[in-house]
Amino acid sequence: MNLLNKKVIVTGGTRGIGKAIVTELANGTYGNSFISDVAFVYNSSDDQAQLLVDELSKGPAKIFAFKADVSSYQKAQETVESAIEKLGGLDILINNAGITRDNLLLRMEESDFDKVIDVNLKSVFNYTKAAIKPMIKQRSGRIINITSVVGLIGNAGQANYSASKAGVIGFTKSIAKELAARGITVNAIAPGFIETEMTEKLNDKQKEALQAIIPMKRFGTPEDIAKVVGFLCSDAADYITGQVLAVDGGMVM
Ligand code: NAP
Secondary structure (H helix, E strand, O other): OEOOOOEEEEEOOOOHHHHHHHHHHHHOOOOOEOOOEEEEEEOOOHHHHHHHHHHHOOOOOOEEEEEOOOOOHHHHHHHHHHHHHHHOOOOEEEEOOOOOOOEOHHHOOHHHHHHHHHHHHHHHHHHHHHHHHHHHHHOOEEEEEEOOOHHHHOOOOEHHHHHHHHHHHHHHHHHHHHHHHHOEEEEEEEEOOEOOHHHHOOOHHHHHHHHHOOOOOOOEOHHHHHHHHHHHHOHHHOOOOOOEEEEOOOOOO
16 A cells, blocks of 8 residues: 555645545555655645645655635636646545535525535536546546535535535546546545534534434544545555445444
8 A cells, every 4th residue: 555656636635634634645644654745725724734734844745735715617727737737747636625504494595505515516526627637648546535424315404515515426426437447536435423623513412412323433533534545545446436435433324
């Protein structure tokens, strides 16, 4: 499972799951022997982005941060082009950036629906479209999209978010079929409830109720997801494409 010298783009790399993915792929911090150069994209956390670059630049991998709203198609094309220039190529794309704007449908504003679809789903189109050009040329590549278990089973109060994540699953399977013969695999990971700033918004009662329906009786950690991303990037996953892998302590089975 060696990822030496791979070139990777990760969207949403400053916090939570994305930060763990960047750290794992650059350094193998959570168990795999990876050393890959990573360009990550973020939206507004300048200080966190700089800290991560400074921290990981102490290791052997090259790390670059790009500030760009992933929902902008034009910005995505420019960002991928600049990242490829800095990295010297592209082997792996991880579409991870995501947001929530939860509300029951009766109270959900049109703007909250549009925003979540743009950041969570359109961004996957934006970045995948830009990234596949070099991958097709070199006849190899890996694309991993971070969806969610609620894209599989739905969730009251998250019609916008669940729709965006179900959309990511449909996109993943379609592109996997389009690109399989070109040596590019496309898979999705569906995390269950993971301890990040996104889930910090839940109150204690909600957290208790959720833990009760997780067979493993705990929330996941960003590292639980990063390790599986590492597996899907590795040679061990050469023959896996178009799959949705739930990493959720057994919540959805
Ligand atoms: P998080 O802690 O809130 O971090 C979100 C990341 O996405 C940050 O790096 C943020 O950048 C970036 N981002 C947000 N909007 C962006 C935009 N418009 N343009 C560019 N970057 C943007 O989230 P997380 O919990 O790690 O979630 C990561 C992914 O996993 C998301 O797709 C989420 O839907 C999915 N997921 C999470 C859970 C969970 O329980 N946490 C469960 C299932 C799926 P800034 O720091 O600059 O804002």
